Amino acid sequence: MPLPLSRELAQRVIDQVAPTLEFNINVMDPAGRIIASTDPARIDGFHAVARAVALGEPGIVHDGGSPTERAGVNLPLRLEGGIVGVLGVTGPPERVAPLAQVLVMTIVLLLEREREMDEAARRDAADRELLARLVSGELTGRKIEASLAAGLPELPPPWRLQAILAPGGTDSATAAEDVPPPRAPHRRARFGGAWWILTGGRGTGGEQEPADAPAGAAILDGGPCTTGGELAGSAQALGALAAAPRLLPAPGASGRLRLDELAAELSVACLPPATAAALAGRVAPLRAEHLHTLQAFAAAGGSVSETARELFLHRNTAMQRLDRIRQLTGLDPRIPAEAQTLHLAAIASRRGEPGDPSAPSTMGNMHSSYD
Incomplete structure (x- = not known):
């Protein structure tokens, strides 16, 4: 059973097609009531011919035989196998009949598009x-499993x-078209x-395919979950991290941050302010380097030699910094x-508070290079 044709939708469709036409156009509901028109005075009036068309007549061409009827053509608007309304075009039948046929096809296409957009919304x-x-x-738990089994798609x-965060955690920086839907x-x-x-199930290679992210964004990846309980825990952990993007380290070339590698950041994210x-x-006296x-x-x-190599420092300089810390x-x-305490404290120092201008505003702020 198709959904009823609303007044708003009918008038919107008429307003789209009417400006290029010289004839009056009406749309009636199946009861024969005029619900949209190029002539506002006719709205809510009863149209007996339209009522007959809605009851099964294939279409009526009439010459305005009574004082209440105007010459014109009335054709059914069919959507999803049912009649949702009637289109009426006022004018000499020999002139408006071909136009009415085209208008019916145009309006039905517009209605179908509107319905598809409504369904997508x-x-x-x-x-x-x-x-x-x-x-x-x-x-x-089980509520999750039931919801995912009953939805569309299953x-x-x-x-x-997975959560895709725009640079700085700003909502406006990642547009819908920048994040393609997975296959x-x-x-x-x-x-x-x-x-x-x-995502659910496995890809063609037997593994779940990771999401793609726009340049500069980070992907928080909760990893595979086989039960509703596992998914619940993963989702809440990702939610805590997404709410505190300042705590996150800079992602690597893949842009991916795995949940099982963010235990320290998650711990700090869950702490009371x-x-x-x-x-x-504890680390407030320390400088950026x-x-x-x-x-x-x-x-x-904990390797001093590896730390010195990573920072392009002499080993003695790295030792001196550790001593100073x-x-x-x-x-x-x-x-x-x-x-461990120092590591957590360093992460907490990135947390800041909303509106604090001294707080880092982008993920991985501590990943800048220092001498």
Whole structure:
């Protein structure tokens, strides 16, 4: 059963086709009531001929035989196998009949396009609601599995949730056309400064295909999840990280940041603001080159030689920086337990607070090169 033809849609269609015509055009609903017209005075009037057409007449050409009828042509508007309305064109039948046929085809095409756009909008809204509830933690476990099995398209496990963040975490910097939809069955939506893409099943090679991102963006990759519980945990973790983009390291050439490599950043993201600020205070005396050295030292697994090579420093210079860090903070980065505290504190120092002009505004701000 096709959806009813609304007044707004009928009038919008008439307004699109009428400016180039010299004849009056009316659209009637199946009850014969005029719902749109080039003559506003006729709206809401009853059209007996249109009513007959809606009841099954293939189309009526009449010469205005009664005082209430005007000469013209009335043809059914068929959509999805049913009559949703009647088109009437007022004028000499021999002149308006060919025009009416063309107008019917044009209006039906416009109606079909409008319906497709409305349906796409409904699907987009459903995807956004599903993914937002998933990221916020409102959907968990079996509820997730049921929702993904019942939706369009159905998403079989394993699932993979990915968030594409624009540079700086700004929502406006990533346009819809910049993020092509994946080939696999998927749901996707844009909210919270990110594009969220959830895929299901496996690709042709037996593995899930990663999402593509525009230049300068970062992809937070939750990895494969085989149960609703795993997906719930992955989604909430990605949500916490996407809400704190300043904490994220700069992605590599692939632009991808894997969730299982972001445990420290996730830990800081989940801290209360006061706790994170206190932790960041541990490294407040350090200069930028000290923070950069800390980061390189952690990435090098505690190797001074590798840190010096990464920073293009002499080994003795790297040692001096580590000594200076110990002097300024009271924590020695060469002691594993104290190194962990320093690492978390350095990440917390990137957190800042909204509106703080001194806070880094882009992901991986500490990845600038220093001597």
